[in-house]
Structure formats: C-alpha cells, structure tokens
Amino acid sequence: MAVTRGFTGRGRPRDPRLPPGQYDAGGDWPVLHVELVPDLPPAAWSFAVDGLVASPQTWSWDEAQDLPRSTYDGAIHCVTTWSKFDMAWVGVSVDLLLERADGVLPSASHVLVHSHTGYTTNLPLADVTDGKAWLAFEVDGDALEPIHGGPARLLVPHLYFWKSAKWASRIEVLDHDQRGYWEDGGYHDRGDPWLEQRYHGD
Ligand SMILES: Nc1nc2c(c(=O)[nH]1)N[C@H]1C(S)=C(S)[C@@H](COP(=O)(O)O)O[C@H]1N2
Numbered sequence: 001m002a003v004t005r006g007f008t009g010r011g012r013p014r015d016p017r018l019p020p021g022q023y024d025a026g027g028d029w030p031v032l033h034v035e036l037v038p039d040l041p042p043a044a045w046s047f048a049v050d051g052l053v054a055s056p057q058t059w060s061w062d063e064a065q066d067l068p069r070s071t072y073d074g075a076i077h078c079v080t081t082w083s084k085f086d087m088a089w090v091g092v093s094v095d096l097l098l099e100r101a102d103g104v105l106p107s108a109s110h111v112l113v114h115s116h117t118g119y120t121t122n123l124p125l126a127d128v129t130d131g132k133a134w135l136a137f138e139v140d141g142d143a144l145e146p147i148h149g150g151p152a153r154l155l156v157p158h159l160y161f162w163k164s165a166k167w168a169s170r171i172e173v174l175d176h177d178q179r180g181y182w183e184d185g186g187y188h189d190r191g192d193p194w195l196e197q198r199y200h201g202d
C-alpha cells in the first residue's frame with residue numbers, strides 16, 4: 001500500500017509538530033520516574049550550580065523564587081513515544097543561573113544534572129544554554145506537582161524528556177561527558193527526538 005508522507009494510515013493528517021515515532025498523548029500527562037516521590041518542603045530544597053563555573057552558587061527556596069523568570073510554551077517528548085503539546089511552563093532559565101555563577105570556565109563542555117533523589121542525567125552544555133533549558137516551577141498556571149518533579153525540575157524540551165530531571169538539585173558543569181542514570185543503562189547521551197536518538201549508537 002502506498003504511504004503518503006505526512007499522513008497516518010487512517011487518512012488523518014499527522015501533526016507536523018510530532019517527531020518521528022511519537023504519538024500525541026492529548027490531555028493525558030503520563031507520570032514516569034524510577035524512585036519514590038521525595039518529600040521536599042521549602043526548608044529541605046536547594047539548588048546549586050557548581051563544577052566548572054567562575055563562582056559556584058547555591059540558592060535556597062526563597063532565593064530561587066526571587067530570580068527573574070521566563071517561559072516556555074510548547075511540546076515535550078518522552079522516549080516511550082508520547083508527546084504532549086501546548087504546555088505553558090514558567091521557570092528560571094539555565095542561562096540566568098550560569099550567569100549568576102559568573103559564567104562557565106573555558107574548558108566547560110557538558111553538564112551532569114542531579115536530583116534530590118540521586119537521579120542524574122548528562123547533557124552537552126550547548127543543549128542547556130541560549131534559551132533552551134529552565135529550572136521550572138510552574139506549568140499550565142499551577143505550581144509543579146510533586147509527581148511531576150515539584151517543587152522544581154529541569155526542563156529541556158527540545159530533547160527527550162528523561163533529560164528533564166525531576167526534583168532537580170544541581171547542575172554540575174564538566175569538561176567531559178559523564179553518563180547519568182538512563183544513559184548508563186543504554187539511552188542516548190544527547191537524545192534529540194527529531195533525530196530519534198533513543199539509544200547509544202542511534
Ligand atoms: N528524578 C527523576 N527525573 C526524571 C525521571 C526519573 O526517573 N527520576 N524520569 C525521566 C523520564 S524517563 C521522563 S519521561 C520524565 C517524566 O516526567 P513526568 O512524570 O512529569 O511526565 O521525567 C524524567 N525525569
């Protein structure tokens with residue numbers, strides 16, 4: 001049977017915002033994590049930027065709430081093949097966090113993002129700078145729920161969603177790529193959904 005590019009087999013137009021191999025989860029927002037949802041009251045929460053930055057910084061909850069915020073309106077894409085469109089996220093851009101740490105050192109090339117639970121994920125520095133990543137606090141008008149990584153998670157929407165560490169605690173800036181939890185288990189070091197970078201070697 002002939003397949004017309006851009007259309008599903010049922011004759012419905014395929015949403016051009018859907019990367020290859022993904023489907024639209026619609027109103028559903030699946031919950032996925034490997035650990036128990038941590039109890040993170042404001043007093044127990046902090047966020048650090050350290051490693052290869054000029055001035056390592058740690059923010060308390062109140063300090064982080066005073067940082068200037070910016071928004072991301074758009075989609076997220078999970079490697080388990082669901083995508084979700086038209087989300088409205090609010091957070092602090094990673095650019096701003098790095099700027100408050102007086103910038104990265106010349107040798108900086110990658111980051112390892114840590115969670116309060118011990119989860120980690122690695123990314124090229126270029127994928128968290130220039131307006132591409134946030135420490136997110138709110139989505140669709142509400143504070144981020146604990147099951148979705150609240151009170152704060154990383155948001156790197158142009159890469160598969162496992163890079164968006166829930167309950168984020170720290171961005172460690174490195175001069176080499178150091179694999180995180182899923183990457184150690186075979187998932188891609190970068191994870192671009194448009195290139196279907198699901199596993200090592202893709
Ligand atoms: N701390 C932590 N963050 C995590 C994960 C995890 O297991 N632990 N899973 C990742 C994966 S695989 C996905 S798809 C998204 C799921 O986020 P959601 O539950 O808000 O949809 O979180 C990512 N961040």
Ligand SMILES: [Mo]
Pocket residue numbers: 032078079080161162
């Ligand atoms: Mo995922």
